[in-house]
Amino acid sequence: MRGSDGSAKVKLDIEKDRRLSAAEDILRIARSEDRASFVRLFMAFAPRVKSYLRHQGLSSEAAEDLAQETLINVWRKAGSFDPSRASASAWIFTIARNLRVDALRRERRPSLLTDGFSSQSEPKTPEEVYVGRERERGVRQALNALPREQLEVLRMSFFMGRAHGDIAEELNLPLGTVKSRLRLAVSHLRTRVEQR
Amino acid sequence: MLSVHPSTGVLWDHASGALPTAPAIVVAAHIELCAGCRATIATFEEVGGALLCDAPVAPMGLAALGRVLKCIEQAAHPEAPIGGRCSRWSARLRASGQRDLWPILLRTPASARRQGQPAEVFICVLAGGFRSGGAVYRAGDFGEFRRGGFIKPTILRRGRLRALVAMRRPREGGWALGSVGPKHTRTYT
Numbered sequence: 059m060r061g062s063d064g065s066a067k068v069k070l071d072i073e074k075d076r077r078l079s080a081a082e083d084i085l086r087i088a089r090s091e092d093r094a095s096f097v098r099l100f101m102a103f104a105p106r107v108k109s110y111l112r113h114q115g116l117s118s119e120a121a122e123d124l125a126q127e128t129l130i131n132v133w134r135k136a137g138s139f140d141p142s143r144a145s146a147s148a149w150i151f152t153i154a155r156n157l158r159v160d161a162l163r164r165e166r167r168p169s170l171l172t173d174g175f176s177s178q179s180e181p182k183t184p185e186e187v188y189v190g191r192e193r194e195r196g197v198r199q200a201l202n203a204l205p206r207e208q209l210e211v212l213r214m215s216f217f218m219g220r221a222h223g224d225i226a227e228e229l230n231l232p233l234g235t236v237k238s239r240l241r242l243a244v245s246h247l248r249t250r251v252e253q254r
Numbered sequence: 255m256l257s258v259h260p261s262t263g264v265l266w267d268h269a270s271g272a273l274p275t276a277p278a279i280v281v282a283a284h285i286e287l288c289a290g291c292r293a294t295i296a297t298f299e300e301v302g303g304a305l306l307c308d309a310p311v312a313p314m315g316l317a318a319l320g321r322v323l324k325c326i327e328q329a330a331h332p333e334a335p336i337g338g339r340c341s342r343w344s345a346r347l348r349a350s351g352q353r354d355l356w357p358i359l360l361r362t363p364a365s366a367r368r369q370g371q372p373a374e375v376f377i378c379v380l381a382g383g384f385r386s387g388g389a390v391y392r393a394g395d396f397g398e399f400r401r402g403g404f405i406k407p408t409i410l411r412r413g414r415l416r417a418l419v420a421m422r423r424p425r426e427g428g429w430a431l432g433s434v435g436p437k438h439t440r441t442y443t
Contacts, residue, residue, distance in 0.1 A: 096326070100319055105311035112312055122315060126322050133326045144296060148303030155271040155302065163275055193293075197300035216270045216298075217305040244262055251297045 080146035081139075088136040100129050103147075107154045113218040114158055124161060128154045145194040193251055200250035208243040215240055256288050258395040264376075265291060269298035276376075276420035276429035280396075283378040283418050287394040374422040375399040382414035 080102065083095035104125045111121035131153045139149055201209065210229070214220045222240070226233045260268070260281055267273045268281045285291050377397040384391055386407040391397050409415045417434045 093323070097319065097323075100322060103306070104314050104318065104322075106306050106309045108314060109309045109312040110306055113309075118312075121312065122318060125314065126318055126325075129322055130325050145300060145303050147307045148296075148300045151302035151306045152299050154306075159271045159278075193297055194300050194303075197297060198304055201301065201304050212301070213305055216266070216301060217309070219270065219272060241263075244266055247297065247301060248262065248294065252293075 080150075081141045084132065084136050084139045084146055084149070085141070087133060088139065096129075096133055099132060103132075103150050104129050107150065110151075110154060110217060111158060115219065116158070116161075120161075124154070124157050127157055131157070148194065196251040197247065200247045203250070204243055204246060208239045208246070211236055211239040212243040256284075256290075256392075256394040256396075258389060258391055258397060259288060259291055260284060260376075260396045261398055262294070264398060265294050266298055269295050269302065274429050276431035277374075277422075279431060280376040280378045280418050280420045283380070284394065284396040287378075288396075291396075373401065373424045376420045378418045379415070380418060381416040383410040384408060384415055384417075385410065 080099060083092075083099050086092040086095040087099075107128045108121045108125035111124050112118065116124065128150065132150060135153070139146070144152070204212070211225060214225045214228070215222070220228070222233060222236050225231075226236045229236070264273070264277075264281060268278060268285075273281060285295055375397070377391065377399075379391050379393050379395050379397070381393050383393065383395075384407045386397065386399070389397075390410070392410075415434055419432045419434060420429055421432070422429050
């Protein structure tokens with residue numbers, strides 16, 4: 059994520075293009091059921107969603123099944139995607155996360171009726187819409203500004219679903235160091251994004 | 255204006271999907287009522303999106319795309335957006351039309367009460383309020399208590415408190431989900 063200024067800028071530009079085109083692809087699916095857009099999204103995101111789910115402890119087969127289900131949900135729910143509220147990648151991430159949570163829930167408690175929920179709801183004010191647009195940019199910049207060791211702990215906690223103790227063991231660090239790095243990283247993210 | 259919110263750690267765990275079901279439902283109840291916490295969750299979900307973009311690719315099977323395309327052909331049209339998304343837990347509550355019985359669950363375990371002081375308690379106040387440890391919790395507020403911190407809460411106006419409660423049992427460690435209503439307290443597993 060970090061590198062020399064020039065290469066980092068090129069990478070950021072490429073990522074920005076990819077993100078913008080992903081959002082446009084989702085909107086095209088919503089508008090005109092565009093299969094070509096869907097195929098592009100599938101090629102870009104299905105392998106990454108599978109990677110996320112593998113990191114969360116799913117078997118290769120289960121991760122592949124859930125990655126497919128995630129992209130099917132992208133197709134089905136494209137009409138509810140609002141680029142002013144979340145980026146395409148964040149929206150796809152929440153779909154994958156919710157499917158993983160639902161799958162775990164079904165596995166543990168087949169009788170539970172509370173299958174799945176979303177933490178997102180409609181923005182209520184123009185200010186929230188504006189904040190939504192700015193949020194993605196702020197998060198990207200804040201992530202790029204994080205020290206490498208904080209980013210590593212953040213990724214392992216959030217993306218890979220590892221417990222603090224497991225991270226400490228894997229990185230050969232005291233538990234307190236892991237907790238403080240994560241606390242600093244999250245605090246930095248909140249501060250940077252909320253300052254905008 | 256809500257005054258008591260989940261800690262950043264709890265919001266982080268909620269956004270990453272790490273919270274167990276019972277506390278996740280209570281946090282979701284607060285998030286629906288709190289624009290500030292919604293914004294924080296949205297920020298954390300953007301982190302998830304950014305990490306997803308940066309994730310290494312895990313190649314999909316050769317037939318995966320074909321299977322998915324076949325599936326979306328059978329699914330016909332993408333779902334039309336339904337105005338005003340909300341979390342499913344409250345949709346269930348609204349649909350039920352019942353004021354005191356939360357249609358969330360299930361069976362009533364006496365074990366939750368027999369085990370004494372819970373190890374962790376999350377509460378989202380839906381109506382009324384209570385006082386605990388010098389703080390006042392009113393409608394929309396979120397209480398987060400650990401290791402015996404939830405001691406003898408005082409209900410502000412008896413009979414008016416409605417709240418969604420998740421508590422972690424001290425011995426077995428599992429979470430229970432419950433609701434407090436004007437006429438009864440109900441505990442779910």
